[in-house]
Amino acid sequence: MTPQESTADAAPLSMPLGAVVVLAAGQGTRMRSSTPKVLHELGGRSLLGHVLAAAAPLGAAATVVVVGAGREAVEQHLAAIAPDALPVLQAEQRGSGHAAAVALEAVPEVDGPVLLLNGDAPLLRTETVRTLVSEHQRAGNVLTVLTADVHDPTGLGRIVRDDAGGVRAIVEERDATDAQRQIREINAGVYVGDAAAMRRTLAQLGSDNDQGEQYVTDILALLVAEGAPVGGVRAGDPDDVLGCNDRRELAARRRTLNDRVLDALMVSGVTIVDPQTTWVDVTAEVAPDAVLQPGTQVQGATTIASGAVVGPDTTLLDCEVGEGASVVRSHCQLAVIGARATVGPFSYLRPGTELGAGGKIGAYVETKNAQIGEGSKVPHLSYVGDATIGRGANIGAATVFVNYDGVAKHQTTIGDEVRIGSDTMLVAPVTVGDGAYTAAGSVITVDVPPGAMAVARSPQRNVAGWVRRRRSGTPAARAAEAAEGRAEADGKGRTEAPAADTEQ
Ligand code: UD1
Numbered sequence: 001m002t003p004q005e006s007t008a009d010a011a012p013l014s015m016p017l018g019a020v021v022v023l024a025a026g027q028g029t030r031m032r033s034s035t036p037k038v039l040h041e042l043g044g045r046s047l048l049g050h051v052l053a054a055a056a057p058l059g060a061a062a063t064v065v066v067v068g069a070g071r072e073a074v075e076q077h078l079a080a081i082a083p084d085a086l087p088v089l090q091a092e093q094r095g096s097g098h099a100a101a102v103a104l105e106a107v108p109e110v111d112g113p114v115l116l117l118n119g120d121a122p123l124l125r126t127e128t129v130r131t132l133v134s135e136h137q138r139a140g141n142v143l144t145v146l147t148a149d150v151h152d153p154t155g156l157g158r159i160v161r162d163d164a165g166g167v168r169a170i171v172e173e174r175d176a177t178d179a180q181r182q183i184r185e186i187n188a189g190v191y192v193g194d195a196a197a198m199r200r201t202l203a204q205l206g207s208d209n210d211q212g213e214q215y216v217t218d219i220l221a222l223l224v225a226e227g228a229p230v231g232g233v234r235a236g237d238p239d240d241v242l243g244c245n246d247r248r249e250l251a252a253r254r255r256t257l258n259d260r261v262l263d264a265l266m267v268s269g270v271t272i273v274d275p276q277t278t279w280v281d282v283t284a285e286v287a288p289d290a291v292l293q294p295g296t297q298v299q300g301a302t303t304i305a306s307g308a309v310v311g312p313d314t315t316l317l318d319c320e321v322g323e324g325a326s327v328v329r330s331h332c333q334l335a336v337i338g339a340r341a342t343v344g345p346f347s348y349l350r351p352g353t354e355l356g357a358g359g360k361i362g363a364y365v366e367t368k369n370a371q372i373g374e375g376s377k378v379p380h381l382s383y384v385g386d387a388t389i390g391r392g393a394n395i396g397a398a399t400v401f402v403n404y405d406g407v408a409k410h411q412t413t414i415g416d417e418v419r420i421g422s423d424t425m426l427v428a429p430v431t432v433g434d435g436a437y438t439a440a441g442s443v444i445t446v447d448v449p450p451g452a453m454a455v456a457r458s459p460q461r462n463v464a465g466w467v468r469r470r471r472s473g474t475p476a477a478r479a480a481e482a483a484e485g486r487a488e489a490d491g492k493g494r495t496e497a498p499a500a501d502t503e504q
Pocket residue numbers: 023024025026027066068090092093094095096097098099117118119120155156157158170172186187188189214215216217242243244245
């Protein structure tokens with residue numbers, strides 16, 4: 001169960017929804033962005049993704065998303081996250097009412113109530129929408145609007161009620177009287193209504209308002225004038241209804257969403273040392289008794305098993321962290337970290353990394369497309385790319401899997417219980433057999449049979465006296481002379497340079 005889900009979501013509706021309509025064609029001018037507003041992200045989903053996820057469990061027969069501004073990008077995104085949803089083009093942004101009318105034209109045969117939502121309310125929960133729809137059905141309304149009592153209603157549509165508490169109208173702030181502006185009950189931009197009644201009133205909308213747009217909110221007053229039963233349902237948690245119109249609101253919604261996710265995780269038994277600096281996407285899963293240290297970001301489809309300790313200062317995107325594993329100050333994407341394995345500090349695990357149980361990827365190690373077997377270790381300063389490493393192997397410090405010849409990538413295979421000496425260059429494609437060793441500093445270009453010791457480096461030659469002759473007067477030469485003087489005093493004599501020294 002992801003943190004945003006709850007068992008209350010499972011209660012059935014008395015009559016299934018005919019359609020869900022999401023209004024997502026608006027420019028989002030206040031975001032001041034080249035990205036369409038509904039594609040801005042928080043907590044692992046786009047604004048649009050959050051709205052669709054809230055509505056999805058209600059199981060509507062059809063889902064329609066009105067697109068316009070940034071249409072191509074929104075349609076592409078929609079195809080990825082909700083391929084069953086139908087994008088409908090509102091060519092000109094003539095207001096939310098016009099958008100709703102365009103959407104309903106695309107689904108002429110709707111059977112059952114229509115749920116209409118703004119595309120920019122990322123904190124909306126299924127539970128809240130379900131309560132709205134159930135209350136709508138219980139009361140026998142033709143239209144029911146979701147509302148909330150908020151501290152600061154600035155910029156939002158106000159809910160006008162009569163003396164008996166009945167909902168009469170929704171008035172946009174810019175069109176409101178001073179008295180109406182005092183109202184703190186606001187329109188959430190979430191409506192459920194009878195399809196025919198919505199179609200009829202949407203067709204009657206004018207644009208006689210401050211923005212010269214057709215407001216979907218005006219259908220409420222039209223239905224009231226017809227004498228049709230309408231209602232308003234207050235959201236249990238006023239945060240649910242908050243929209244997102246500029247970057248400040250985006251940051252605020254992200255913080256609220258994160259607070260909710262962390263809260264649910266802590267209640268379920270996860271230790272979060274510093275909730276202020278820990279960020280967990282709604283799509284991630286963290287098991288009880290895992291520990292998240294400060295500065296940790298758990299993103300995408302990441303799962304963290306019980307007893308694992310992640311952080312401080314770690315980012316995991318689409319990773320799997322096994323039971324009791326530890327990941328310290330590292331950046332990991334599409335990596336699988338086995339049970340009791342350790343990663344970091346300062347490791348970079350790229351896609352396709354699979355670290356076996358009890359294995360280790362240590363400081364300043366980068367891995368990519370690398371299967372590292374149970375108990376195998378890459379402790380320091382190495383690059384492991386396009387490799388398979390057996391179990392119980394040790395890869396010495398500063399080893400490089402030389403996988404790229406400038407044109408293509410090649411594979412390296414390392415057997416079980418292998419000991420790769422420090423600073424080995426493994427020039428792929430190459431295989432090192434089970435139990436083999438490589439000497440430190442070797443450049444391995446041919447396969448090493450099981451149990452062999454591969455030495456691939458030139459023998460060392462010491463050119464005696466070179467510094468005294470070629471670097472005379474330097475601190476190094478003085479140090480060398482002093483050492484030679486001490487050796488002479490000890491009766492060991494001076495080490496003479498070979499006569500034919502041509503070293504530079
Ligand atoms: C809207 C409501 C307001 C409510 C608030 C809640 C109207 C007129 N007002 O105001 O009462 O309190 O939401 O957040 O609806 N859209 C289109 N096509 C258009 C215009 C808008 O698809 O031509 C979409 C937008 O993408 C957005 C939604 O309709 O998802 C609402 O539009 P927006 O401009 O954000 O309305 P608000 O001023 O926030």
